[in-house]
Amino acid sequence: MTESGVLASQLSAQTDGGESRSPRSARLGGVREQEILRATYDLLAEVGYEALRLDAVAARARASKATLYRHWPGKAQLVADAVRVCKVSSHDCPDTGSLRGDLVATLELMSASMKSEDGPLFAGLVMAMLNDPEFAAEMRGLQASKRTATAPIHARAVSRGEISADSDPHLIDEIAPAQMFMQCFARGEPLDGQFIDHLVDDILIPLLTR
Numbered sequence: 001m002t003e004s005g006v007l008a009s010q011l012s013a014q015t016d017g018g019e020s021r022s023p024r025s026a027r028l029g030g031v032r033e034q035e036i037l038r039a040t041y042d043l044l045a046e047v048g049y050e051a052l053r054l055d056a057v058a059a060r061a062r063a064s065k066a067t068l069y070r071h072w073p074g075k076a077q078l079v080a081d082a083v084r085v086c087k088v089s090s091h092d093c094p095d096t097g098s099l100r101g102d103l104v105a106t107l108e109l110m111s112a113s114m115k116s117e118d119g120p121l122f123a124g125l126v127m128a129m130l131n132d133p134e135f136a137a138e139m140r141g142l143q144a145s146k147r148t149a150t151a152p153i154h155a156r157a158v159s160r161g162e163i164s165a166d167s168d169p170h171l172i173d174e175i176a177p178a179q180m181f182m183q184c185f186a187r188g189e190p191l192d193g194q195f196i197d198h199l200v201d202d203i204l205i206p207l208l209t210r
Contacts, residue, residue: 032063033071034085036057036061036063036067036068036078037078037081037082037085038086039057039060040052040057040061040078040079040081040082040086041082041083041086041087042060043056043060044079044082044083044121044124045117045118045121048124048128049079049124049125049127049128049132049135050128050131052075052079053075054068054069054075054078057078074134075135076132076134076137076138077138079128079138080135080138080139080141080142083125083139083142084142087118093106093150093152093153094106095152095156098162099153099157099160099162099163099205099208100200100201100205102153102156102157103153103172103176103200103204103205104196104197104200106150106153106176107176107180107196107199108193108196110176111180111184111191111192111196114180114181114184114185114191115184115191119184119185122181123181123185125139150172150173150176151169153172154167154169154172154208162209163209164209167208168208171204171208172208175199175203175204175207176199176204180199
């Protein structure tokens with residue numbers, strides 16, 4: 001797997017809609033924090049990570065740069081928190097009654113997310129992680145603090161007897177987002193039903209049931 005594919009997998013597995021607050025911003029009022037992080041995320045979508053400046057965030061959020069620096073040491077930390085809070089989870093792991101059905105339904109939601117307006121932002125964050133070690137460390141820290149996004153699929157498949165309890169629950173998150181990222185952004189090929197069927201039937205299920 002390429003390095004960009006690995007980072008794509010790490011990024012995709014991260015945020016679940018911001019269910020927890022960052023210790024860095026714990027003392028900042030909840031509404032004010034949300035306003036600053038939303039302004040950061042919106043600017044990130046407009047200009048990308050490299051061009052994002054804290055003074056522009058401060059102006060957009062009608063806050064002072066001093067306020068930002070009191071709660072976030074720098075751009076890497078602020079953007080990581082904005083992604084944690086503002087990036088909507090791309091998949092909710094629907095329960096279709098079968099492992100294959102769950103995988104297909106989840107990958108269809110992931111595909112829709114990658115093809116949406118957030119797609120270029122997603123690709124830009126992966127490149128930012130490649131080019132900015134500090135930002136990459138922040139994003140990997142978010143990943144380490146959260147359960148795998150597709151853990152319910154594995155758990156349900158085990159309970160139904162479709163796969164062994166000692167199969168690797170992390171395989172889906174390790175493989176699917178990276179392969180979809182490469183298909184969509186690196187190869188420029190469609191994330192269509194044919195590709196999803198291939199990913200599920202030829203890669204994921206054989207690995208999970210081996």
